[in-house]
Amino acid sequence: MSIDSSQTPAPWSQALLRAVGDLRVLAEAGEAGLDNAVHEDLRRLFQAATALERQVTVTGTDSHHDQMNSLAAIRGYAEMLQEDIGAESGTLGDSLTRLLQAVDTAHNGSAPAPASAPQQQRSITSEPGFILAVDDLQENRELVARYLSRSGHLVVTAASGAEALRTMAETDVDVVLLDLMMPDMDGREVLRRIKANPEWRATPVIVISGSQDMDGIVGCIEAGADDYLFKPFNPVLLQARIKAGIERKRWHDREEQYRQQLERNEKFIRATFGRYLSDEIVTEILERPEGLELGGDLREVTIMMSDIRGFTTLSEQLGPQQVVAMLNRYLGTMTEIIMAHNGTIDEFIGDAILTVFGAPQRRNDDADRAVRCALAMQAAMAGINAENRTAGLPELTTGIALNTGSVIAGNIGSERRSKYGFVGHPMNVTSRIEDHCQGGEILVSESTVKKLAGQYALSHRRELSIRGIEQSVTVQRIQEVGHD
Template identity: 40%
Template sequence: MSVVNIRESDFRILIVDDVQANIQVIGNILLTQKYNITFANNGEDAIKTAEKVHLDLILLDVMMPGINGYETCRRLKESEKAKDVPVIFMTALSEVTDKLEGFRAGAVDYITKPFESEEVLARVRTQLTINKLRQDLELRVKELEKSNKLIRRIFGTYLSDEIVNSILETPDLVTPGGESRVITILCADLRGFSVISDSLAPASVLDIINKFFAAMTDVIRKYNGTIDELMGDAILALFGAPLPSEDHADSALKCAVEMQILMNDVNRELHEAGLPMLRVGIGIHSGEVIVGNIGSQKRMKYGVVGRNANLAFRIESYTVGGQVLISEDTYNLLSCKAMIKNSFKVNPKGVKKPVRLYDVSGIEGSGVIPGGFDSAAFKAPAEKTSVEYIILDEKSADQNPVKTELLKYSEDGIIIPYTDSVKMFDNLKMHFLLSGETDTGDIYGKVTMVNPDEGITVVFTSESSGVIKRII
């Protein structure tokens, strides 16, 4: 038992006995230690006193007129205020059956008559100590429950219930500082949202982004992902941290495919609300990173750092709306069967060697990403249409627009004549020159194919339906 320092004057003890001499004897013993004493001559008065006065211990005679000590004890234990107050029976009865009857009624100990001072004080002090320990434990449990509730409220938005429960039940699984670990990182970004947000009221912008985040957060939590960042119109999620997971690559890919599938529901809701529809690009990479608490004493968060974390962002930058690109490192860790459209190598900025990416269309037996880019849907415009574009890079502010011809178009993109100045994955800012109109406003796209014979394919990354209707 833990050592508890108790001060006798802090405790109030109720003595219940119909014999005044017994009350006087036991009372004098307790007063020598400066306990606060309250008296009652029968069970009914004892119950009334317990309802009105805070008590720390009750010394209860067994044989009393009216209701006896056993019945009094049972009724005290039914009282919301007195149920936790320990009861010690005072009795001359020495049979085992009598003592068992008292314990069944709710008593915690016995003091036999005639009273021995040392025994009385020892038993009283023991029960007061035990009760004090119980109260301290209950207080700590309440504080822990309050703390856990706060943890659930703070982290429950970003972590699945399973992860939060594991952290609370087994906190040693989470390293307090940083550690090196192989995880999978998912980066999702809304395509063309900056353009959309410029044309809408702030309230509508927040409504759109919150609908997107709400839907995507549920999916990430479903696959035990950790939302590390919500950045404007982008999400960074970790799989395999803070809790280790052997199938982190599978979980990330399944999550990404379901996110793309769920975008149909998000867009249906946006359309019904009269808001623009969205498309999201998702990049996934697996590798060794440093995960842990990042920041200062005043502001700290759980996060990830390292070149592999940066590479996940780079991979996402190559995506177009409705696309999931995964690195070869992620592909090699998969146990699920990914459906691959094609693979290609890229040279991300800051990475020494080319990186092979896989364009995922779904997972066998799990789900297929709806829609997607369809090259067969392209057709020639009804009349000659010109396109002006600039390449968005660090030099774009100094560029003059390049005018070219629109060869083919679809709802997803356009094909323009080949030129060696436009490279794969270039981001273009374009506008169409239609007859009778100056231009159609800016439209953004990403180059996804460069073929000297067939031309340059540009997939739209911003809302384009209004322009396409005018071309038709």
């Protein structure tokens, strides 16, 4: 940076202010032929030049920052004026070109190039975006808003860091243009808060500052700034940066929408298939696609079969709607209890429920959970019957059988239609035990008793002769959980 503030104005400032003076004379001479918008831009340019004239005799960091703001304003309004009237007014256009060359000399320290016709500014076209310009100086905010509005962007401004954060909370901003030197909350703190917020951190932040301190620049980039432009900024470069920022924000927004859609789809799948399969099976399918492959493996599981006693007779005495209401109340309550104990519901067979503990996920307490689940199911019958009485429906009693053994667990069926199911002799044994259950009774096979780690109240040990099985099956009744 070539600016060297001292008590004696530097040559660059004298040349620049002379160029401003020449422009003022030409503007006053052609005043009658200029429209109101051009008059307003000229007024703001001359206002910035007057401020710069005061600033060049002041020393200090703040003065340097103020000079950069004034140079940025002069350059910005001169370029917009050149774009609007340069082709129509040769003399005034040439004066604007000389003024811009003087600004470049002040900023870059290069010798002024010979005056020439204005060059065609490169046009940067981008998707319109929602831009937040943060600067404590009103003239800077207005200049940036004018620049970007011409490119089709919607621009809002904030005069302080606190106002910028409020705007971020209320609107979906595509790009933030952030000045560093502001009172109260400076730009670095605003940047830190934006990048610390999970909802904002993907919003590109372009720092625009008159400071060229390398440590400060590195600090901003490390804090998450996406770019850093110096005042007075090149408008074409700014448009290119904004275009890149909008594209990044749009990609992020699309990715976020896609992620949210995937989450909604997964929730829908879990909710839908969870009505037909256990949560563990749904998870197995979603997280391991190979879980859909046909086949299975040998698993030791505890099988639970429950059934309403005399349901066929009861259903013949009731209307269809009453039967369905009574059955849904019962199955709904039992399902919640089974799922709370991590049981896998294999299927509903009318009023019967076939449940397995130990597949697809095995736990060390499969047998104990099965017993606790059965006890909770019997305990819940009091509440179900209370609702039945209120609805004018008969009371129900259930029998529950528990048996432990090795079965084949896996996907059974065909490529077009399959289910996660269980095959093996223990399944048949459990069903036969359940046939011997009385209402309110839980019968447990000896194979299950041997697997129990907790203490339970067991009674009525007896041998059951089961059709299709040569040897008798030893079972006991579980009435309640004992105390250690």
